[in-house]
Amino acid sequence: MSHIIVRGGKRLAGSVRIGGAKNAVLPVIAASLLASEGESVIHDVPYLEDVKVMHRLLATLGAKAEYYNETTRINAEHITSLEASYELVRKMRASFLVMGPLLSRFGECRVSLPGGCAIGTRPIDQHLKGFEAMGARIEVGQGYIEARIKGRLKGAKIYLDVASVGATENIMMAAALASGTSLIENAAKEPEIVDLANYINAMGGKVRGAGTGVIRIEGVERLHGAVHTVIPDRIEAGTYMVAAAITQGAIRIEGAIYDHMMPIVSKLQEMGAEIRELENGLSVYADRRLTAVDVKTLPYPGFPTDMQAQMMALLAVSEGTSVITETVFENRFMHVEELSRMKAHINVEGRAAVINGLHRLAPAKVCATDLRAGAALILAGLVADGETEITGLHHIDRGYVDMEGRLAAMGADIRRVDPEAERERTEERQDVGIFAISPTWA
Ligand SMILES: CC(=O)N[C@H]1[C@@H](OP(=O)(O)OP(=O)(O)OC[C@H]2O[C@@H](n3ccc(=O)[nH]c3=O)[C@H](O)[C@@H]2O)O[C@H](CO)[C@@H](O)[C@@H]1O
Ligand SMILES: C=C(OP(=O)(O)O)C(=O)O
Numbered sequence: 090m091s092h093i094i095v096r097g098g099k100r101l102a103g104s105v106r107i108g109g110a111k112n113a114v115l116p117v118i119a120a121s122l123l124a125s126e127g128e129s130v131i132h133d134v135p136y137l138e139d140v141k142v143m144h145r146l147l148a149t150l151g152a153k154a155e156y157y158n159e160t161t162r163i164n165a166e167h168i169t170s171l172e173a174s175y176e177l178v179r180k181m182r183a184s185f186l187v188m189g190p191l192l193s194r195f196g197e198c199r200v201s202l203p204g205g206c207a208i209g210t211r212p213i214d215q216h217l218k219g220f221e222a223m224g225a226r227i228e229v230g231q232g233y234i235e236a237r238i239k240g241r242l243k244g245a246k247i248y249l250d251v252a253s254v255g256a257t258e259n260i261m262m263a264a265a266l267a268s269g270t271s272l273i274e275n276a277a278k279e280p281e282i283v284d285l286a287n288y289i290n291a292m293g294g295k296v297r298g299a300g301t302g303v304i305r306i307e308g309v310e311r312l313h314g315a316v317h318t319v320i321p322d323r324i325e326a327g328t329y330m331v332a333a334a335i336t337q338g339a340i341r342i343e344g345a346i347y348d349h350m351m352p353i354v355s356k357l358q359e360m361g362a363e364i365r366e367l368e369n370g371l372s373v374y375a376d377r378r379l380t381a382v383d384v385k386t387l388p389y390p391g392f393p394t395d396m397q398a399q400m401m402a403l404l405a406v407s408e409g410t411s412v413i414t415e416t417v418f419e420n421r422f423m424h425v426e427e428l429s430r431m432k433a434h435i436n437v438e439g440r441a442a443v444i445n446g447l448h449r450l451a452p453a454k455v456c457a458t459d460l461r462a463g464a465a466l467i468l469a470g471l472v473a474d475g476e477t478e479i480t481g482l483h484h485i486d487r488g489y490v491d492m493e494g495r496l497a498a499m500g501a502d503i504r505r506v507d508p509e510a511e512r513e514r515t516e517e518r519q520d521v522g523i524f525a526i527s528p529t530w531a
Contacts, residue, residue: 091507093479093493095470097452101338103499107326107345107370109133109159109319111140111488112395113281115183116258117288117319118143121163122152122190123265124292127314129163134319138486142181146173150187164314168195175201175232181487182206185213186255188236189262192225197237202229207459209418219247219260223267244269244308252277252388257304258285265294267308276304279389280349284320291315323349324395325489326371328464330354331399332496333373334362335406336471340499343370352392356382356400360407381409381446386417398424398465405433406472407446414441424462427455431469431477449474457481460488467492471501482507 114134121129134140134156144161147154151169155162171191178184178201191198203213217227217234223242228235244267249256257277262285264271276282278300286299292315295307326345333340334357347354347366354364354371360379365372381404386394394417404411405428415421422442425435430453434445452475457463463485470477479485482505485492493503 090480091482091505091509093467093482093503093505094476095467095473095479096476096502097450097471097473099336099471099500099502101333101336101340101471101496101499101501104341104343105329105495105499106343107321107329108135108490110281110284110322110324111135111137112254112279112322112324113284114319115139115143116186116262116281116285117317118147118154118161118163119183119186119190120262120285120288120292121314122147122150122165122168122187123194123262123289123312124165124314125194125311126166129292129314130316131161131163132159132316132318133321134159134161135322135490137488137490138483139181139183139488142177142184146177146184146187149174149177150191171195171198173198173200178203182211183255185216186259186262188216188234189220189259192220192236192238193242193263193266196240197235199233199235202232202234207423208421211418213256215249215251215253215256216259219256219273220263222247223263223271241308242267244271244306246272246274248274249276252302254279254282257282261285261289261296261299261304261306264306264308265289265296265312266310267306269308271306271308273304273306274302276302277388278302280320280323280346288315288317291317320349321345324393324461326350327353327393327396328399328468328489329495330357330364330373331396331403331468332471332499334360334375334379335403335468336501337375337377338499339372339374341367341370341372345370347371352390353396356384356392378448379403379407381407381411381444383412385414388417394418394421395461397421398461399468401425401435401442401444402428402465402468404444404446405435405469406448406450409446411444411446412441413444416440423458424465427458427462427466428469430455431473433469451475452477454478454480457484460484464489464492467496467503470503471496
């Protein structure tokens with residue numbers, strides 16, 4: 090089984106370049122289905138497992154989607170299927186984001202129910218509430234959701250009960266081709282929402298207010314392909330910021346947008362890290378063990394839940410007692426058990442975890458239970474006294490490009506042991522119609 094081995098104790102120094110954001114590129118690729126004419130060219134597309142799944146999904150719908158050298162070209166003029174299968178939606182929840190575009194462009198679609206996952210039940214009621222408000226008839230059967238409308242969706246005012254990122258995106262895409270104007274109230278404000286709105290507008294759409302709590306979408310009759318560059322991944326950037334802080338290192342994070350990083354910057358500064366904004370990114374410097382701090386996860390601009398596990402690894406070796414309160418997902422503490430195997434002192438009480446910081450962690454065999462849990466275990470391994478072995482790498486590969494290589498380039502003692510890699514690479518080379526591999530990765 091492939092695994093990562095990390096030997097703790099190295100101080101990181103150097104720089105790391107941040108790629109395009111996973112959570113921005115997935116909705117952007119889905120939105121490409123809105124274009125009935127022309128090709129879309131999307132730059133800064135990270136070479137991630139989730140990106141591959143999205144390409145495969147588009148291919149099953151009949152769209153042409155080709156990836157080469159961090160650029161994806163999509164032509165969705167001729168769609169041949171309106172069904173997103175269980176097989177692909179099960180692999181990646183963001184597949185559900187094809188529902189809005191398919192429904193608004195073709196008036197019908199059939200998408201597998203995404204189901205729960207390790208971090209929570211993750212319902213989709215707010216997505217469906219939006220589609221229904223726009224006139225769609227929704228039926229659920231055999232694990233699939235079927236949505237239909239005669240003619241075009243109709244613009245509507247939709248108040249989201251929770252400021253869901255996915256629901257805001259799905260409804261925004263549906264509203265882009267609806268007749269009339271839609272208002273999404275209590276919309277999510279994440280930078281990835283703004284990126285999607287910019288892309289839809291480049292396609293000829295009329296979206297205003299993205300990044301605020303009220304988004305206004307004037308539906309248009311058709312959209313076309315467009316050129317777009319995806320925003321940098323603030324969670325990848327935050328993960329490497331924690332890597333610098335946890336190893337008492339000094340690294341430059343190139344490409345990160347400082348404003349997007351504010352919740353993470355503020356917390357690390359409170360803990361004693363020195364963070365500077367640079368022309369094209371930021372630097373993180375820590376010359377001593379950082380001090381404990383309390384963290385509460387919240388929708389943007391609050392502290393991101395996708396950084397909670399990594400922050401917990403840092404707090405596990407900081408001075409004093411911290412409390413992390415997870416308010417976004419009800420079951421996002423799966424990493425606690427694994428960090429405890431590394432002798433971290435963490436007690437979970439409901440939605441709060443109380444962490445008593447130690448000087449070092451102990452090495453252990455641990456398993457990534459989800460994407461960010463995996464990142465947290467790698468970070469913990471950087472400060473464990475000895476060799477930590479991490480399995481469950483398919484989770485980590487969903488959201489990080491070559492995390493071990495990038496950490497090693499900054500001085501970490503880390504490597505991947507991957508007996509199947511060569512075989513998989515050969516298979517992917519044959520898969521060029523759907524996903525051509527960048528030469529740097531071939
Ligand atoms: C691909 C992508 O962009 N994923 C991100 C997106 O996930 P995702 O879009 O799935 O997350 P949401 O913002 O929708 O979820 C936030 C909360 O709302 C709840 N909810 C959501 C939809 C709904 O219809 N009903 C409902 O109750 C969820 O259960 C959760 O408790 O935002 C999350 C919150 O920042 C991040 O952790 C994920 O990395
Ligand atoms: C939870 C995450 O992603 P997803 O919504 O794709 O599961 C994440 O990126 O941490």
